[in-house]
Amino acid sequence: MRVKGPEFKAGYVSIVGRPNVGKSTLLNRLIEHKISIVTRKPQTTRWQIRGIKSTPEYQIIFTDTPGYQNNHKNAINRYMNREVTNSLSHIDVVLFVVEAVKWGRNDALVADLLKEVSATLILVINKLDLLKERSSLLPYINNLKEKLPFAEIVPLSARRRKDVDLLESKIVAMLPSGEPLFPTDQISDRSTRFLAAEYIREKVMERLGDELPYRTSVTIDVFKDEPELLSMSATIWVERRSQRAILIGGNGKMLKSIGAEARIELENFFSKKVYLQTWVKTKKNWTEDIKALKMLGYD
Ligand SMILES: Nc1nc2c(ncn2[C@@H]2O[C@H](COP(=O)(O)OP(=O)(O)OP(=O)(O)O)[C@@H](O)[C@H]2O)c(=O)[nH]1
Ligand SMILES: [Mg+2]
Structure with a gap:
């Protein structure tokens, strides 16, 4: 530095x-x-x-x-x-x-x-x-x-x-006088993998904020960053089977739209093509369960 x-x-x-x-x-x-x-x-x-x-x-x-x-x-x-x-x-x-x-x-x-x-x-x-x-x-x-x-x-x-x-x-x-505390080309302390999960969560909240306000969380299972292509697999977690059905939508339409919107934002952010697979899984009452929270990254 x-x-x-x-x-x-x-x-x-x-x-x-x-x-x-x-x-x-x-x-x-x-x-x-x-x-x-x-x-x-x-x-x-x-x-x-x-x-x-x-x-x-x-x-x-x-x-x-x-x-x-x-x-x-x-x-x-x-x-x-x-x-x-x-x-x-x-x-x-x-x-x-x-x-x-x-x-x-x-x-x-x-x-x-x-x-x-x-x-x-x-x-x-x-x-x-x-x-x-x-x-x-x-x-x-x-x-x-x-x-x-x-x-x-x-x-x-x-x-x-x-x-x-x-x-x-x-x-x-x-501000006090002092040397830079982080490398001057760094813009966040969070990984690109974390930011990718957040972008997907944003699209879920935008689409389903009224139906599932605080009940979803996103984890990234696969994150393969190659020069021309970023391949990702993400899981959207919900608390109940009924919420899973809302998130997937008839013929998988809701999940497809969320995936498509997230992919566009991710391609802009990473300036490359993104291949995104999304899954929906249920973890019963995860917002109340300390162990589940840890597994989802709230540690
Ligand atoms: N009109 C107007 N809307 C704003 C302004 N700043 C933020 N918003 C909107 O207010 C809403 C909430 O903005 P956020 O930045 O997510 O607010 P936040 O305080 O981070 O919210 P939490 O993360 O939920 O605590 C969004 O719809 C923003 O677009 C502003 O200056 N003017
Ligand atoms: Mg905020």
């Missing part, structure tokens, strides 16, 4: 907030790659995912996290909440993401967690483009200012490039 001058900055930044506020959208925009999957359904992200942004002047290691909540209390949700709390130690900056101008029980839970955190706090008020009454923003900000000692409050839309650039410049100002 090239040694940088003393003015180089590097640090860790965690992105936290309740489900569906736009954390993963923000991460992807910040690092300009689709590392974390995004759907309109809450509880899309299930694990910590790091995205690394390196420039000649600085390196930021962002961690996207699952949405913090206490609506659901089963084993998978306990795992997801733990991913959030674990992301809050040994970091420099926290982006606390909320949605303009909403504040609920789960936002308050996140605020409580952050009371114990020593890192610099930035409040990111997302989805500004959806806000009809601009006049409601100031009282909202004034109310949130009382809750935690924010170093910055940044209303934005994670979908707008220039808003995200401005946020990034504010983050850089708060």
Whole structure:
């Protein structure tokens, strides 16, 4: 790794907030790659995912996290909440993401967690483009200012490039000086195999988010990466036989569509042809079963 001058900055930044506020959208925009999957359904992200942004002047290691909540209390949700709390130690900056101008029980839970955190706090008020009454923003900000000692409050839309650039410049100002912490050509801590499974899960959630919101998980059984072709075999896990039938659909139509959509995204991401086989298997009540969770990668 090239040694940088003393003015180089590097640090860790965690992105936290309740489900569906736009954390993963923000991460992807910040690092300009689709590392974390995004759907309109809450509880899309299930694990910590790091995205690394390196420039000649600085390196930021962002961690996207699952949405913090206490609506659901089963084993998978306990795992997801733990991913959030674990992301809050040994970091420099926290982006606390909320949605303009909403504040609920789960936002308050996140605020409580952050009371114990020593890192610099930035409040990111997302989805500004959806806000009809601009006049409601100031009282909202004034109310949130009382809750935690924010170093910055940044209303934005994670979908707008220039808003995200401005946020990034504010983050850089708060980073400590130091050498790069990761190789400067690395964009994530996750393997391509992991990302492939996530892309497939995204398509399942997009298609069946209403019928099977939190009941599916994806594992990759075969991952053969050759110069011209990536061959993959993936298993989509569900909790019950009835869910398996929904996922497969009449004449296998639903599974075929999911496979076709995932393949297009994977071909874009890997810039090569992808051969994808998909299977659906049942693992009874896996969201409640610690052993099954481990087998599916929630360890
Ligand atoms: N209009 C608008 N929609 C947004 C914006 N940012 C995110 N979204 C949408 O909000 C939904 C949730 O976005 P995600 O990025 O998956 O949210 P998240 O906080 O990562 O959600 P979880 O992983 O479930 O905790 C998606 O449909 C996004 O397209 C924004 O700035 N404006
Ligand atoms: Mg997410």
